Every structure is written in C-alpha cells, then in structure tokens.
Amino acid sequence: MIVMKFGGSSVGSREKISRCVELVVQERGRAPVVVVSACGGTTDRLLAAATAALRGKVDYGEIADFHAGLLADLGASVPEVDFLLRELGALLTGVSLTRELTDRTRDLVMSFGERISARIFAAALTAAGVEAEACDAFAIGLLTDSVHGGASPLDEAYDRIGAALAGRGRVPVVTGFLGADADGSITTLGRSGSDYSASIVAAAIGAKEVQIWTDVNGVMTCDPSLDARAENLPLLSFDEASELAYYGAEVLHPATLVPAIRRGIPVRVLNTMRPGDPGTEIVAEPVLTRRMAKSVVYKEGVNLVHLGSPRLTSAVKLLSAALDVMCRHRVGIHMATTSEATVSLVTSSGCDAARLNAAIDELSRLGRVELQTKKAIVCVVGAELVGNAAALGRIFGAISAEGIKAAMVSQSASEINVGFLVDEAEIEAAVTALHGLLLE
Ligand code: ADP
Ligand code: ASP
Ligand code: MG
Numbered sequence: 001m002i003v004m005k006f007g008g009s010s011v012g013s014r015e016k017i018s019r020c021v022e023l024v025v026q027e028r029g030r031a032p033v034v035v036v037s038a039c040g041g042t043t044d045r046l047l048a049a050a051t052a053a054l055r056g057k058v059d060y061g062e063i064a065d066f067h068a069g070l071l072a073d074l075g076a077s078v079p080e081v082d083f084l085l086r087e088l089g090a091l092l093t094g095v096s097l098t099r100e101l102t103d104r105t106r107d108l109v110m111s112f113g114e115r116i117s118a119r120i121f122a123a124a125l126t127a128a129g130v131e132a133e134a135c136d137a138f139a140i141g142l143l144t145d146s147v148h149g150g151a152s153p154l155d156e157a158y159d160r161i162g163a164a165l166a167g168r169g170r171v172p173v174v175t176g177f178l179g180a181d182a183d184g185s186i187t188t189l190g191r192s193g194s195d196y197s198a199s200i201v202a203a204a205i206g207a208k209e210v211q212i213w214t215d216v217n218g219v220m221t222c223d224p225s226l227d228a229r230a231e232n233l234p235l236l237s238f239d240e241a242s243e244l245a246y247y248g249a250e251v252l253h254p255a256t257l258v259p260a261i262r263r264g265i266p267v268r269v270l271n272t273m274r275p276g277d278p279g280t281e282i283v284a285e286p287v288l289t290r291r292m293a294k295s296v297v298y299k300e301g302v303n304l305v306h307l308g309s310p311r312l313t314s315a316v317k318l319l320s321a322a323l324d325v326m327c328r329h330r331v332g333i334h335m336a337t338t339s340e341a342t343v344s345l346v347t348s349s350g351c352d353a354a355r356l357n358a359a360i361d362e363l364s365r366l367g368r369v370e371l372q373t374k375k376a377i378v379c380v381v382g383a384e385l386v387g388n389a390a391a392l393g394r395i396f397g398a399i400s401a402e403g404i405k406a407a408m409v410s411q412s413a414s415e416i417n418v419g420f421l422v423d424e425a426e427i428e429a430a431v432t433a434l435h436g437l438l439l440e
Contacts, residue, residue, distance in 0.1 A: 002027060002209045005035040005176065005198035009215035010272040011117055012040025014073035019272055020121070020213065021128045024171065028130060030208070033165060034173045035201055036121050037194040038113025039070060043177075046088075050109040053095035060088055067116055076123040080134075081116050088112045103148035104185055111186045114175035114194070122173040132171040137197060138180030140164035140172075141204075144187045147330075149352075151179055151187035153200050158259075161204035174201055191350065195253035199267065203259035210260055210267045212252065218269040218280030219244060219251055222296045222435040226428065229439060233294055234278055237286035240294055240381055241267075243417045247334075247379035248299030248349075257282065286383030286416075292391045293382030296434045298427050300376045301349035302334060303356065304407060308342040309367025318343050321366055329359035334377060335410045335419065344408060346377065346421055375407070378430040379419035380438070386415040398433045402426070 004027065006020045024032055038046075042063060049060050064085050071078060091109060095101050118134040125132035141160025144151035157179070165172055176194025179187045189196045195212055202210040216224055217232040219241065224230040236244070238261045245252040251269060260267050261284075270279035307322050315338045322343045326333055332348030347356060363369045385391055392411075395418055399406060408421035422430050 001031040001033060001205050001207050002211065003035060003198050003202040003205075003207045004032050004211045005194060005213060006037065006121070006272065007194065007212070007214045008037040008040045008042070010213050011036055011121060014070060016272065017070070017074065017121065017124050021124050021130075023213065023272070023275055024125060025128055025130055032171060033201055033205060033207070034121065034125075034132070034171060035176045035194060035198040036114065036117045036173060037176045039067070039117045039120070042066070042113035042117070043110055043191070046110050046113055047106070049092055050095060050101055050106055053092040054099060054101045056096050056099070058089065058092045058096050060085070060092060063088070067120065070120055071123075074120070074124050074127070076120070076127055078119050078123045080119050084112055084116050084119075107148045107188045108186050110188055111175075111178050114177050118173045118175045125171060125173065130171055131169065132173050133168070135165075135172045135174045137175045137178045138184075138186055140174065142179040142197070142200065144179035144181055144189070146181040146183070146185070146187065148185075148187055150190040151181070152189075152255075153179060153259075157200065158204040161201060162206070165201070165205050190253070190255075192250065192253040195256040199256050199258070199260040199265070202265050203263045206263070207265055210265055212256075212267065212269045213272045214251060214269060215272065216251060217271045217274060217277050219249060219295065221294065221438060222431060223249070223298070226298075227432050227435050229435065231439070232277070233280050235287045236280055236282050236294060237383060238282055238284060239414060240286060240383060240416060241282045243379070243381045243412070244295055244297050247377060247381065247417065247419060248297040249295065288384055289382075291382070291384060292388070292394065292438055292440075293380045293384050295381050296378065296431050296438060297381060298376055298378045298431050299334070299349050300424050300427060302375045302377055302421070303347045303351070304372040304375050304421060305345045305347060305360065305363070306342060306370040306372075307345070307363055307367055311367065315340055315343070318366075322363060325359050325362045325366075329355045329362070331356055331359045335408055335421065337408055337410075346375070346408065372407075374424045376422055376424045376427045377419050378422055378427065378434065379417050380434055381417045383416050385418060392418065394437055395434065398437045399430060402429045402433050404430055
C-alpha cells in the first residue's frame, strides 16, 4: 500500500483534481490510500466565516459557490456535500446567536473543508472508473488528545486506523488535518496538518511509501515564490527536512515526518503539475552536497519577548518561570537565550494573540517585559554545516553585508541549522543574500 497526499493547492480546480485523479489511477496497482486537504483557500475562508459569525454575520455563500462550481465542473453530484454545507450554515448560525467561538467550535468549523474535499475527490475518482469512498479520519480511528487547533495522535490511533482501512475494496479518500478526541469532538492537527495525517495513516497501514503531492518541484533550496533561482533538492535527510519544516518551509508540516521516520517509511515530495520530475526524496541519513548547506527558510510573524526580573536573580529560576508561563498559555517557543539577569524568548508564529497577551500579563508580574512584534526567523539548514566554521563566517558576513543586525542567533546542537532573528521587513534581503551564497 502507498499513501498519496494532495495539498489544497493541488485540489483547487477541476483541472487540478483531474490531474490528481490520473495520478491515483496510475498507482492503482499499489493499493493507494488518498489523503486530501481542503480545496485551495477553503480553510482560510472557513476561519473568516467563523469570525464573521462571531460578530453576528452568517455568510458562507462564497464557500458553497466554490464547491458547487467544482462539482459542476466535474459533472458530479454529491448529495452529502449539500448536506455538509447546510450543517455548516446551522453551525455558523449557532455561533452568531451565542456570540461564542471556542477552540473546539473553531475546529468543527474548519473540519468542513476536508470533509467536503474528500467527498468531491472520491466522486471524481469513482467517475474515472476507480471505486472510491470518502473516509472521515475521525471515523476511522484517528484519535487525538483534546488540544484543539494543534492536536496530536494517541498511540492507539495507529492500530485503529490500520484495522479500519484493512481489506477495503474501494480506494479510501481520507480527510487530512482532522481527528477526534476521546469525547468524539473533532480536532485539527494544526495548520498544514494534512501532511501529518498522511504520515500517520502511512505508519498505521505500514505503507511502502508516502507521496506528498504539492505545487512545487519538491523541497527546494529556498521558497521559489521569494527567489526564482530556487533549485530542487533531490535528497534530504529526515533531520534536515524536520528542521526545514520547523523553520518555515511551508512545503512540509513540522511534525509530518515523525510517524514515518519511526517506521522507516520513505517520503517523497512531488509536483502535481510535473509528475515526471523526481521531486525530493526524504532519506534516513544525510547525503552531503558540495554546497555550503541545503536550503534557506524563513518564518514570519514571530515575536521577541525580553524578560528581566529584579526578584528572580538566577538565570535558571527566571528561565524556568518564563517557560512555565509560556507552557501554561500554550505559547510555543522557537529560540531562547539567557543572561544572568534576563531571558529572551522568540514565540512561534501564528500564536493566538489572546494567549500571548495573557502570557505577557503574567510575565509582567515576574519582572520587566519588553515585546517586539513583526519579527522573523531566517534559517540556513544542511548537514554540510556540521563542523564548518568557515561556512558560519560566510553566513554572518552575508547578513551583515546587507546591513542587517540580527537580534538573536542560534545553532542547534546537531549543528545542521543556523538561525537569525531579523525584522519582517528584512526577510527578502536576508533570504536572497543567504540563498545567493548557498548557490555559489
Ligand atoms: P499544499 O497546498 O500542497 O499543502 P503548501 O502551500 O502547504 O502546499 O506548500 C507548498 C508551498 O511551500 C510552495 O508553493 C512554496 O511557496 C512554499 N515553500 C516554502 N519554502 C519552500 C521550500 N524550501 N521548498 C519548496 N517550497 C517551499
Ligand atoms: N486545510 C488545512 C490548512 O489549510 C490543512 C492542510 O492544508 O494541510 O491548514
Ligand atoms: Mg501544506
């Protein structure tokens, strides 16, 4: 069996869905299990609809029209999609009446994107002569904890999914991004979480391979939308790919690889529009290139929090207290530095503003807090960096030649990444300069 995951960018139009269907038809002999994301942009639209409902305005017309248009283009009729859209309308009405949008309800609203796309994709596959059925991940055993907006699978999920998918005659089209907790509430695995779903399903069924189909030629030396010189990376180690994903390469979700790594399942990232291209193969051990590193990535929307406390005079106590506050308010941390009297933390991007504000309030009770917003992490990743002091010198040189003064620098213990904290406005200059250096 293999797992074929199609991202939102690959299922946003009739032509694209037809291409994906062709790819599944070609792999028919390898017992494919399909995992799909919501059709391009739907999750964002659902979030906007939920926020509007909270202010009293129920409008999901654009979402309904978009999916009705897709179905019309495909010449398919799927009554379940109409049913789901009506349910979405009722849910939004509920939000508008109660003026309440909990993390749990937000997950429920977002779930409609994948639930609808799985049904559309299954209908398109069946119309192409491959009998398929939509499977809601939460109905086939993807059991998670109750951390809405960023849930993790429970250990028993793997056996459950394996049992649920065994011996199915029809090709399962599984909803990415979604799970359910022990109470049966629908959860989401974090934005871009369908990659994670794909590798969970692959681990559960003991797949021979995971294919992540997207809109670029695999993982590249840099985000091609930022620097057109970006080149494909044919081979990337699990560790390098994890760092890339963690530090912002949108092409893979940060946790994507863990279930696959544990079971030694190969992962390939491929371009739906250029299926003949080799894409990127994620391998267990690093393969060194003759370049300085593999890729330059960036993460925008991070914040820098400085904390100094006259009371907690030991750095260990200060760090421990600060991390405890961040942990309780579920604010993720990307980088941290300490000195005897201060702690500086870089919070993860996309962090909920209300949670961050609550954490800052609490930190203010410990000491003096300074918050800097609109920051970004720019990071160079590659096993080539290990023990290469000259490369570090060149990287620092390239950053300072752009007139950029990094507010923080970090290198992981594994030495395969070097990250800088810069202003968001400096992303393009920093990434382009470092990418140029890398391509030399
Ligand atoms: P999907 O809809 O298939 O999940 P995503 O939008 O999540 O696709 O990821 C693909 C996008 O990731 C690309 O369009 C590209 O702009 C972006 N990206 C960022 N960094 C990289 C990188 N290093 N290599 C390839 N793509 C990258
Ligand atoms: N649809 C979800 C999102 O937009 C999950 C995914 O695309 O992987 O974040
Ligand atoms: Mg994605």
